[in-house]
Amino acid sequence: MGDYTDALRRRVAERQATSLPQLIVEELENMIINGALKGGDRINESALAMRLGVSRGPVREACRQLERSRLAEFRANRGMFVREISVEQAAQLYDIRASLFGLAGRLAAERAGEDDVAGLLDVVERLRDCADMDHYYPLNVDLHRRLVALSGNPRLVELYDDISKELHLFRRHGLETDAAREISNAQHGEIVERIAAGDAVTVGRLMEEHILAGKSRMLGGSAHGVPRAVSNKE
Template sequence: MNRVSTNPVLVGEGHRPLRDVVAAELRRLILDGSLPPGERLVEDRLAQQLGVSRNPIREAMRVLEAEGFLDVAARRGAFVAKLSAQQAEDLFQVRLALEPLGARLAASVGDPETDLIARAWAILDLVRESGPEQDLDVLSTLHTELHSLVFELTRNDYLIALAIPMVKRGQWLLRQSAPLQNPAAWDEHHGLIAAIAAGDPDLAEAAARHHVLSVRNALRPHLEPPEPLHDLS
């Protein structure tokens, strides 16, 4: 069964090339879990739901296949990709490079943007008050915003441009194993934000590195193993 958002965006009247608009909408549906890993995409159904013809759907699916969001197999169709253990490891290697750097730079800013820090604390307070029964979609959105705020605090436009897509891709990985409803998964963020607010680059960098390593170790047992190679001899 295709679980597309109950209120899909009608994109047929957009001003950008339809391929790009449709690709952006399908990417959003994948990232927010409306199209979960393993879901088969049916062109006719998507075209009807998004208010476009099949051609931009087909072109957008090629874009998402190139980005790694879709797996396309001859005679089977297109499916939302499942991240293998190796793909997740690749993502965590990038996170280990960028997130400690982002935390260090955020803590090094002489006059941190207090509204961004305040928003980070507000997110953590909201999660603590709501408890583990909070909706996964809400938690996912808040987690993405929290990690994005750290990079925005760096005021480094180049790093932000590199990091925000990584944060969103990482969020997709987290949704596949759903650790966000565990309160302990949020605890390490308190030390990270506190170190940034205190202007302690060394502590912030160490907190970010520890957090990424902790998440990686927790997720490894839940990841899809790589597809076995078939002997064609």
């Protein structure tokens, strides 16, 4: 933890004059992705500022940015909290995300070169070797971002990322079991194979189905005791 904090503080120092609030936003987003912050958790601005070795001003601005991106919400007289959304809201976001992912897949299949495919296959192999959820989940997020980035459409990347951030907690829940992760990564492998073949129609269909499978896992979990209001993770 000490080495990580030291490295983080060095990054803070490098960006102090220009984009410090954005760096803090990225750190908070990583904490949400990694499960260190969960839906309903209070964001302790003082503790975070102390950890980073900065004043509370940049931390407060970062929290406002998170609020604008719908990852956090201010509660009067209580402070800033990681946002919670209902299962019904999550299901709607899954549908939007599935369509965006499918579109990205069709575009990626038309643009991807050999080096791109090799990079994707490397991530799929690393995912196969992940022993637990804490290692699998951030790498899974990275693979999805790589796939969408291959679309070559910056606005699509932005829209997809915004929707995904709101669903992080749900996605993490849907991949908790070994079997779910194996199935999900098998789908990744099939997607990359079709990208290598340049089969845009099939890639689009597979990538849309991949997200809808996550929606099904989330809805199945909600029927077996998952709270009706959970935070933003898929």
